[in-house]
Amino acid sequence: MSHTKDNLPKEEQVHITSYKDHFSTLIALLLLTVITVVISVFGANLRSLSVFTALLIATVKVIVVAYYFMHLKYDKKIYTWLVLIVAILFVSFAVLTSIEYLNR
Amino acid sequence: MTSTALNLNYLQAKKGIFSWIFSVDHKRIGLLYLYSLITFFLVGATLGVLMRLELLNPGKDLFEAQTYNQIFTMHGVIMIFLFIIPSIPAVFGNFFLPIMLGTDDVSFPRLNLLSWWIYIIGAIMALSTLLFGDGPADTGWTFYAPYSVKTGTNVTMSVLAAFVLGFSSILTGLNFIVTIHRLKTPGMTFLKMPLFAWALYATSWIQLLATPIIGITLLMIVAERVFGVGLFDPSIGGDPILYQHLFWIYSHPAVYIMALPAFGIISELLPTFSNRTIFGYKAIAFSSLAIAFVGYFVWGHHMFTSGMSGPARIIYSIMTFLVAIPTAIKVFNWVATLYKGSIDVQPPLLYALGFIFQFMIGGLSGLVLGALATDIHLHDTYFVVGHFHYVMFGGTGFAFFGALHYWYPKIWGRMYNKLVANIAFFILFIGFNMLYFPMMIAGLMGMPRRYYDYLPEFHLPNMISTFGSWVLAIGLLLMLGNLIAGFRRKREKIARNPWGTGITLEWQTLSPPPVANFDRMPVLPKDGPYDYDHKPEIKE
Amino acid sequence: MEHTSAFSLPNSGHNRDAEASKMGMWLFLFTELLLFGGLFIVYMVYRSLNPESFLLASFELDVAMGTFNTVVLLVSSMTIAMSITAIQTGNAKKSIFLLYTTLGLAIVFLIVKYFEWSAKIHHGLFPGFEVYDNLPPGESLFFFLYFFMTGLHALHIIIGGIIISVVIYRTKKGLVNKEKYTLTENAGLYWHLVDLIWIYLFPLFYLIH
Structure with a gap:
């Protein structure tokens, strides 16, 4: 058969991330980790702030990992959309549940 | 133009039990599911x-209260986890989704087989509680904490079975989503997909994104039973309402896992037997997604009387009423499809009409339960039992039977006796309504669910209900017997399009289909899947 | 007709389809995320009900070990991402080396975890021990959730390690190569997910000060 055995259209260009880019991503992630630890260990008097900032920094880290390491930046846009939908769904579960607990 | 090897259909291609239970052919896997599902359905029934x-008479008739508790739990677990959640997607989705998309299999055929095996393992685990351990669970299929972490019965095994069955459900959903994205035949876009495929697409997303939550929740029940920590037990710091939240975060969307595929079936049956295009294709397609999406945010309506906070109850009640909108859109479109169609009354159409009638009763009684004030009165009464069975059995169950009658000639290349099928339908229909309608009345009168005894004033509705169950059983046996007898009828050649008016791609191939599904390239109707004005001519 | 001898459909489920495999992997990752998501909701509710106990109990955890493990996982995420770059550019040897590095880091993570866990169990902070059973409810919930969530996470590390070993084996055999590297990509996606979950577990358990 002359049919192509690949369903992947040929025109799709594969993006190859360089080693240097991967290394820069790691440095960014390590910096963010240092910031979280420093804030939580040495900024104990900012307690009310630290849960929020810790989660915020964690989310930034997650976005960096997903965007660069997990290749979302170069993949089809549908993957980014799906990830967003799943994230929104989970956040809504958490928010709806906490609404109930906060009003008890 | 085709060689004989290609005309060999999927039933003849290979022989022997191993060619079935290790088959990666989506059609054979669909039938494996069908035979196992029907078996468990009969046990549950x-x-x-x-x-x-x-419940025929007040007081103790047959068994002890404890036995009754175990029987209704087993009935629930079997019917929910072993029958109705997999039902239409696993059987007809597996069999027909690839054919309707014009491809030869799902994206991951081996994963598909794995999911059937996982299903069987889960089923064996669920049924093993009958024989091993301290007896089957007596908690109800909801496994509510703290009772489920304290009772001496074999809850651990039942819960693990539900966990394992969840994996099977997830894998099927995953497979369908990728198949729909990747394997549509050239020229078929999302908006030219049959509505059954749309329904399966929406369902698959729920299977994929809701099931993990119950998986982890059930694991927590097991952990609590094994380690005795206070995750959900209020006496050692846990919160039983949190269990209910997590349980219903899955189990409410799961209701749409059960219902959406049925909507898809009805959207296939009506155009065929009205011989005209579906009314409001896009409305039906997108309302499936809308139901799937909004359905994630209404779980709290199962917990109105659990001691939830007031504002939360109002939010959940409003969201519940929102789900009614896309559902009603579907019903209106179905009825509009029938309007001015040239209607051909065949057994599958009867099931579709039965579905619409019963599903309306089920759906509207759901609104009664979704309203805060009425729910306080009706919560945990037989009204809920009636409502639930109207939606699940009167809805999904009837759609399942309708699909079975609709695709029977395509699947097996035989035909059943249509007269007997019609009679069986009417017996089923009468039996069904006799069985479940009195339950709603008993519920309004205040009869609580899940008791093995009741006050004398509830005797009449209970008696009618029990008589109804006998009629229903006769109808079921007649229907199944007629279908089985169909295999033994003299072999006649079944045409590609036995109903004459089928328009989706499965009617362009042989009955039964060849191993590779098609013996020639399927032709799409010009404007969308239900374009009866430009129906491709089907040569034998 | 062009199909005289055999007919085959243009889109077949039996074709190799790298995009489908990747999509399947992403969908699977969503289920994993929500699996942990359920636990995060439990954590959120119990922490909001017992804020003081959670704070007290979290002091028992070793921030240094947690930070060390975070760094280990982040570095391993980079090495597996680099191994994809290597195989894409046709350097199988380098790819295998980087995969071995990832595997080694996974083992380091598990060893550190082992010492952390055994220290807690040594102090009797596990269900069934007297110390644990006498803890106030909030603190016992914290420790149980700690064991449950990090335990489930560790299980994922082990599964990830097995997957990486399979990739190494198949790369050595030449089954994974410059043209066909979907397996490496999917192993990478899975490994990054394990990392993502740890990124949240770390501040939620170790850093509530």
Whole structure:
């Protein structure tokens, strides 16, 4: 058969991330980790702030990992959309549940 | 133009039990599911008839209260996890989704087989509680904490079975989503997909994104039983309402896992037997997604009387009423499809009409339960039992039977006796309504659910209900017997399009289909899947 | 007709389809995320009900070990991402080396975890021990959730390690190569997910000060 055995259209260009880019991503992630630890260990008097900032920094880290390491930046846009939908769904579960607990 | 090897259909291609249970052919896997599902359905139905027998008269008739508790739990677990959640996607989705998309299999055929095996393992685990351990669970299929972490019965095994079955459900959903994205035949876009495929697409997303939550929740029940920590037990710091939240975060969307595929079936049956295009294709397609999406945010309506906070109850009640909108859109479109169609009354159409009638009763009684004030009165009464069975059995169950009658000639290349099928439908229909309508009345009168005894004033509705269960059982046996007898009827050649008016791609191939599904390239109708004005001509 | 001898459909489920495999992997990752998501909701509710106990109990955890493990996982995420770059550019040897590095880091993570866990169990902070059973409810919930969530996470590390070993084996055999590297990509996606979950577990358990 002359049919192509690949369903992947040929025109799709594969993006190859360089080693240097991967290394820069790691440095960014390590910096963010240092910031979280420093804030939580040495900024104990900012307690009310630290849960929020810790989660915020964690989310930034997650976005960096997903965007660069997990290749979302170069993949089809549908993957980014799906990830967003799943994230929104989970956040809504958490928010709806906490609404109930906060009003008890 | 085709060689004989290609005309070999999927039933003849290979022989022997191993060619079935290790087959990666989506059609054979669909049938594996069908045969296992029907078996478990009959077990569950028998348990249901036994429950009705106990409730024929007030007081103790047949068994002890504890036995009754175990029977209704087993009935629920079997019917929910082993029958109705997999039902239409696993059987007809597996069999027809690839054919309707014009491809030869799902994206991951081996994963598909794995999911059937996981299903069987889960089923064996669920049924093993009958024989091993301290007896089957007596908690109800909801496994509510703290009772489920304290009772001496074998809850651990039942819960693990539900966990394992969840994996099977997830894998099927995953497979369908990728198949729909990747394997549509050239020229078929999302908006030219049959509505059954749309329904399966929406369902698959729920299977994929809701099931993990119950998986982890059930694991927590097991952990609590094994380690005795206070995750959900209020006496050692846990919060039982949190269990209910997590349980319903899955189990409410799961209701749409059960219902959406049925909507898809009805959207296939009506155009075929009205011989005209579906009314409001896009409305039906997108309302499936809307139901799937909004359905994630209404779980709290199962917990109105659990001691939830007031504002939360109002939010959940409003969201519940929102789900009614896309559902009603579907019903209106179905009825509009029938309007001015040239209607051909065949057994599958009867099931579709039965579905619409019963699903309306089920759906509207759901609104009664979704309203805060009425729910306080009706919560945990037989009204809920009636509502639930109207939606699940009167809805999904009837759609399942309708699909079975609709695709029977395509699947097996035989035909059943249509007259007997019609008679069986009417017996089923009468039996069904006799069984479940009195339950709603008993519920309004205040009869609580899940008791093996009741006050004398509820005797009449219970008696009618039990008589109804006998009629229903006769109808079921007649229907199944007629379908089985169909295999033994003299072999006649079944045309590609036995109903004459089928328009989706499965009617362009042989009955039964060849191993590779098509013996020639399927032709799409010009404007969308239900374009009866430009129906491709089907040569034998 | 062009199909005289055999007919085959243009889109077949039996074709190799790298995009489908990747999509399947992403969908699977969503289920994993929500699996942990359920636990995060439990954590959120119990922490909001017992804020003081959670704070007290979290002091028992070793921030240094947690930070060390975070760094280990982040570095391993980079090495597996680099191994994809290597195989894409046709350097199988380098790819295998980087995969071995990832595997080694996974083992380091598990060893550190082992010492952390055994220290807690040594202090009797596990269900069934007297110390644990006498803890106030909030603190016992914290420790149980700690064991449950990090335990489930560790299980994922082990599964990830097995997957990486399979990739190494198949790369050595030449089954994974410059043209066909979907397996490496999917192993990478899975490994990054394990990392993502740890990124949240770390501040939620170790850093509530």
